[in-house]
Amino acid sequence: EAQVTQNPRYLITVTGKKLTVTCSQNMNHEYMSWYRQDPGLGLRQIYYSMNVEVTDKGDVPEGYKVSRKEKRNFPLILESPSPNQTSLYFCASSLSMGNIQYFGAGTRLSVL
Amino acid sequence: GENVEQHPSTLSVQEGDSAVIKCTYSDSASNYFPWYKQELGKGPQLIIDIRSNVGEKKDQRIAVTLNKTAKHFSLHITETQPEDSAVYFCAAYNFNKFYFGSGTKLNVKP
Numbered sequence: 001e002a003q004v005t006q007n008p009r010y011l012i013t014v015t016g017k018k019l020t021v022t023c024s025q026n027m028n029h030e031y032m033s034w035y036r037q038d039p040g041l042g043l044r045q046i047y048y049s050m051n052v053e054v055t056d057k058g059d060v061p062e063g064y065k066v067s068r069k070e071k072r073n074f075p076l077i078l079e080s081p082s083p084n085q086t087s088l089y090f091c092a093s094s095l096s097m098g099n100i101q102y103f104g105a106g107t108r109l110s111v112l
Numbered sequence: 113g114e115n116v117e118q119h120p121s122t123l124s125v126q127e128g129d130s131a132v133i134k135c136t137y138s139d140s141a142s143n144y145f146p147w148y149k150q151e152l153g154k155g156p157q158l159i160i161d162i163r164s165n166v167g168e169k170k171d172q173r174i175a176v177t178l179n180k181t182a183k184h185f186s187l188h189i190t191e192t193q194p195e196d197s198a199v200y201f202c203a204a205y206n207f208n209k210f211y212f213g214s215g216t217k218l219n220v221k222p
Contacts, residue, residue, distance in 0.1 A: 033210070042212040042215050045209055048208065059113065059211070092155075098205050100161065103155030103156050106155050
């Protein structure tokens with residue numbers, strides 16, 4: 001089954017403790033992206049990747065890192081999480097740029 | 113960067129009525145406009161999209177219209193059903209990035 005898989009689905013952590021949210025797709029998609037969703041703000045793009053080893057900033061990249069060492073995986077790294085990063089995070093992938101995006105089920109993160 | 117505004121934020125209709133959600137964008141370079149439906153506890157799912165070289169697209173009860181001159185695009189749902197109740201997002205794409213509207217919560221009353 002074609003899908004985008006995020007882990008974990010729920011995460012509670014404390015300020016400053018490094019964490020990684022994993023994202024994997026099995027559709028051989030080139031374009032992958034991370035978003036955060038906050039009430040009243042819709043989805044905002046954090047980082048995107050056009051292909052392996054090619055990543056770039058979205059609208060709200062501060063406090064986040066990403067890497068794309070393999071085509072299928074696109075982890076989101078919070079080196080020193082802060083409470084303002086408490087949010088619902090989505091990973092998405094598409095065959096190429098400017099195409100239909102397929103979203104994961106989301107990761108709800110709480111930073112205390 | 114691009115700015116996408118979406119209205120209304122909530123919309124309540126009777127089953128069988130039509131629903132219209134409107135979005136405006138600011139950057140004339142935007143060239144791809146998808147619409148997503150998000151059900152509770154799930155990720156957004158594409159329901160229809162349109163590219164800048166097309167003015168209208170229809171898929172059964174769902175249609176999208178695009179006015180490039182006015183920089184706005186709209187989602188039309190006809191003969192609404194209770195299962196259409198969800199949050200809907202519009203988005204605009206340009207220069208490798210997606211910009212989303214703030215969402216519309218649609219409630220279809222049986």
